[in-house]
Amino acid sequence: MYYKDYINNFREYNSYEDFYQHYELNVPDEFNFAYDVVERAGLEFPDREALVWHDQEDVKRFTFADLSKASSRTAHYFKSLGINKGDAVMVMLKNRYEFWFCLLALHRIGAIAVPATHMLTKKDILYRNTKASIKAIVSIHDERLLQAVDETMEVSDSLKIRVLIEGQREGWSNLHEGIKGMSEVFERPTGVNRIKNEDTMLLYFTSGTTGDPKMVEHCFTYPLGHITTARYWHRVIDGGLHYTLADTGWAKAVWGKIYGQWLCGSAVFVAEYKKFTPTDVLVDIQKFGVTTFCAPPTIYRFLIQNGLREYDLSSLKHCTVAGEPLSAVVFSKFKGYTGIELCEAYGQTEVTVVSGTFRVLRLSLVLWVKQLPAMNCFWWMRTMNLLK
Numbered sequence: 001m002y003y004k005d006y007i008n009n010f011r012e013y014n015s016y017e018d019f020y021q022h023y024e025l026n027v028p029d030e031f032n033f034a035y036d037v038v039e040r041a042g043l044e045f046p047d048r049e050a051l052v053w054h055d056q057e058d059v060k061r062f063t064f065a066d067l068s069k070a071s072s073r074t075a076h077y078f079k080s081l082g083i084n085k086g087d088a089v090m091v092m093l094k095n096r097y098e099f100w101f102c103l104l105a106l107h108r109i110g111a112i113a114v115p116a117t118h119m120l121t122k123k124d125i126l127y128r129n130t131k132a133s134i135k136a137i138v139s140i141h142d143e144r145l146l147q148a149v150d151e152t153m154e155v156s157d158s159l160k161i162r163v164l165i166e167g168q169r170e171g172w173s174n175l176h177e178g179i180k181g182m183s184e185v186f187e188r189p190t191g192v193n194r195i196k197n198e199d200t201m202l203l204y205f206t207s208g209t210t211g212d213p214k215m216v217e218h219c220f221t222y223p224l225g226h227i228t229t230a231r232y233w234h235r236v237i238d239g240g241l242h243y244t245l246a247d248t249g250w251a252k253a254v255w256g257k258i259y260g261q262w263l264c265g266s267a268v269f270v271a272e273y274k275k276f277t278p279t280d281v282l283v284d285i286q287k288f289g290v291t292t293f294c295a296p297p298t299i300y301r302f303l304i305q306n307g308l309r310e311y312d313l314s315s316l317k318h319c320t321v322a323g324e325p326l327s328a329v330v331f332s333k334f335k336g337y338t339g340i341e342l343c344e345a346y347g348q349t350e351v352t353v354v355s356g357t358f359r360v361l362r363l364s365l366v367l368w369v370k371q372l373p374a375m376n377c378f379w380w381m382r383t384m385n386l387l388k
Helices: 016-022 033-044 064-081 098-109 122-132 143-153 175-179 222-234 252-256 259-263 278-288 297-305 328-338
Strands: 049-054 059-063 088-092 112-115 134-139 161-164 200-205 215-219 241-244 267-271 292-295 318-321 343-347 353-356
Touching: 033 064, 033 098, 033 259, 049 064, 059 064, 064 098, 064 175, 088 098, 088 122, 098 112, 098 175, 112 122, 122 134, 122 143, 122 200, 134 143, 143 161, 161 175, 222 241, 222 252, 222 259, 222 318, 222 343, 222 353, 241 252, 241 278, 252 259, 259 267, 267 278, 278 297, 292 297, 297 318, 297 328
Parallel strands: 049 267, 088 112, 088 134, 112 200, 134 161, 241 267, 241 292, 292 318, 318 343
Antiparallel strands: 049 059, 200 215, 343 353
16 A cells, blocks of 8 residues: 555565665654554545454444544553553553554654553553653453452552553543543644654564563654565465464564555455464455455364365465474465465564565475575574574
């Protein structure tokens, strides 16, 4: 959709070397995804579908105009609660559609979104409150989680605001009640509230493989880094429907559920499963006509083991994997059933895609990997001998 506006001298690349040498982002002096992509699309293509969401009982479809208006109302509500530019707001919403309302609203204000998993304990929440000076928490209605948040209130100096997306609880505000009647227009901040490219937009806590989790900050130009994710790795289709299987508490969600996909014109599909079962995924791909799909290799193994051949997956055009090693057996079986070669990529919370298999390459072996432009990669064998 708009990705071409952010690539210098855009054209189709004829080889990996051409891609690596000439791909270059065109970063404007001020970029804000909520205004420059979502609001723009809402005005220019108001009926264009952006988000298809469902849970066990309901299906909701949101256009760019819907999300632009909803995020504006949410931004006004957040401002009324005292959330301002630079404030850190922890968002624990699983795969609820309200996540997109809140994330875009925080972008509009210039506040810092801190996505987090609903599995956090009291200790985890207190640690994050302290390290990131969390001012507000937006949460699903989960009794264990809410109790943990409430208990941290007493010892967290920064935490002042608590918001529920549904239901009632003492000391908590209700999001849907709060946004009723709010204006559907939220003007781009100016003056002292002007949002700069270098301002912090997102903050994640890494998994803490060794020691406590570490904070990772991303500025407002971060979404542009996911053009390569969506166009050259996911290979999303303009007007298509992309499905990344990931909880919004993890960075993988913004890799595949918002930034690059919408910049490249693809809607995103989101399912809120109470309990994950492989057949639910297969049913959804068939029912909703998913065109591109991304999941860890383990998920593909589950799909194969649970009757993948019995479903009509003809809508799928490209599939990708990340997060763990892809076995040759899973690769071969999936290709045998669908004709699609799974394409791997590697990245971290601190960056976007670092290396992988990309659209500009015609590959027959999934083991071939290439680094992205602007990335300097060194490959090591297990013996720690430098390869490149």
